[in-house]
Amino acid sequence: MITAHDDTRRPLAALALALAAAFSLAACGKAGEKDAHAAEGDKHAEHAGGEKKEGGHSEESELTLSSEEAERAGVKVEELRAQALRDDVVVTATIRPDADKLARVAPRIEGRITSAPAKLGDRVRAGQTLATLDSVDVGEAHAAWVHAQSELRIAEADFKRAEQLNADEIIPRKDFLRAQSDRDKAVAALRAAADKLRLLGGNPTAAGGNVSGFAVTAPFAGTVMEKKATLGELGSPGEPMFTVADLSRVWIQADLPEAALAKVRIGAAAKVTVPAYPGETFAGRVDHIGAALDKESRTVAARIVVPNADGRLKPEMFATASIESAGPAGGERREVLSLPDAAIVLMQGQPTVFVYEQGAYEMRAIEPGERSGGRTVVKAGLKAGEQVVTAGTYALKARKLKSQLGHGH
Structure with a gap:
């Protein structure tokens, strides 16, 4: 049995249920908005901290190029292997003419x-x-030579006549001897005149205005x-x-550092390169090492003789000479890791190479060693078997710097 009191309580209960539902929906909306903001914050944090790869390593030092992009950039990769390297002495030099075959011609x-x-x-x-x-002097010398010839003809005629008269005992013996002496003097005078004309460069057969x-x-x-x-x-x-x-052979003039003197000997083989002919080498040998040290540069002059039959090596060209070592190691070869010089670039002042691994080009800082024959020894930072970019390195560097500028904006 429903009373009037029950009819009054029913609308109040319905109102209470509606208010509770509204509060519940509001709470759910706030929670969802909080979760969305949290997710967005996580994404921003991930972007700021760098992309992640499996294992948690950062990919900031890597570049990814398609095969077409790598080909356009001229990228070439080489497997790093230990190679035999002689402890040669590499010096800069200048090409000079062979001074033994150089003449400054003057009259x-x-x-x-x-x-x-x-x-x-x-x-x-x-x-x-x-x-x-x-020259007036040559003209005078020619005239003296002609006069000496005339004097000799007269002396010869006198001598022949005196010789005949002496045979017939018509003239005294002393007259014959005097004629013979005059003839001999004329011969000597003619010889002296001819020698003078020859030394002055005159032509005995010249005539007229050419004498x-x-x-x-x-x-x-x-x-x-x-x-x-x-x-x-x-x-x-x-x-x-x-x-x-x-210029069938030229001299390569080099200055040897004081520390390299013990490694270089006369007769040592040398290879010479010049910027004019990249990729070509010219063989020669050391034929002279200076006797004194330059006190200013602390170097000793050395000379390498190189055949130059085709005349391609020109005086005053700059050159690089790699001289075979004859030092304490006896020129023995040693196994080292080395790269072409073009494979190494500077990134923030640090010698760096690009290593190709798992489809990406990773920057790798290295410790370079000595250079020889266009290659640089790698002391640390790489190991044998790794794939290293040997050409197109500067293109990769430019792309890397461009990507870093993009992230900075």
């Missing part, structure tokens, strides 16, 4: 330059005329390295007109 006497057919860079043969000059001319010639076959002869100017013994060099 023996003063003369006016009448022709200079030799040109800068010409290859000339021994005795070839480089220039011709006209005073003489030639400046190449002392040996070679190349005209320098020319200072101008038509009409006065040439003199104190001013070389031409420099001629035989």
Whole structure:
């Protein structure tokens, strides 16, 4: 049986249930919003702390490139292996002409330059005329030679006549001897005049206006390295007109550090490289080591002789010479890990290489050692068998720096 009191309590109970449901839904909404913010915070924290790979290692030092990207960047990878390396001495050097085959050509006497057919860079043969000059001294020498010839002809005629008269006992013996002496003096005078004309460079067969001319010639076959002869100017013994060099072999002039003296011997084999011909080496031998130490640079001059039949090595070129060691180790080879010089770059001042592992290029700091023949010894930071980038390293460095700038923004 329902009373009026029961009818009053029912609406109150319904209101209480509605309020409880509203409070419950509000609480659930706040909890869900808190969980969403927490999840977003975790994502930001993960981004700030660096991406994670399996095992918890950071991938900040790695780069990933597709095969097409690696090919465009010129990336090449090489397996690191222990290689035999001789303890050679590597020095910078300069190419010089062979001083034993270098001549600065000047006239023996003063003369006016009448022709200079030799040109800068010409290859000339021994005795070839480089220039011709006209000289009063040569003209006088030629005249003296002609006069001596005439005097000899007269003396010869007198001697023959005296010889015949002496045979017939028509003249005294002393007259015959005097004629013979005059003839001998004329022969000696002619010889002296001819020698003087030859020494001055005159031509005994010249005639007319050419008797005073003489030639400046190449002392040996070679190349005209320098020319200072101008038509009409006065040439003199104190001013070389031409420099001629035989470049069939050249000298590599190097300065050996004091610490390397015990490793280098005369006769040691050497390999020379020049920037003009990358990848090529020129073989030579050490043929001279200086007797004194330069007190300023603490080095000793050394000379390497290199054949240069094709003339590709030019004087004053810069070169790098690797000289075979003959020191305490006896030039023995040792097994070391080494990389091409181009494989190493500086990252924040630290020598660094890129190691290819599990599809990514990982930066790896190393401790480099000595350099020889375009390779650098690796003392620490790598081990044999690892795949190391040997070409395209600078492209990887640029990509890495670009990615770091992107993260900074």
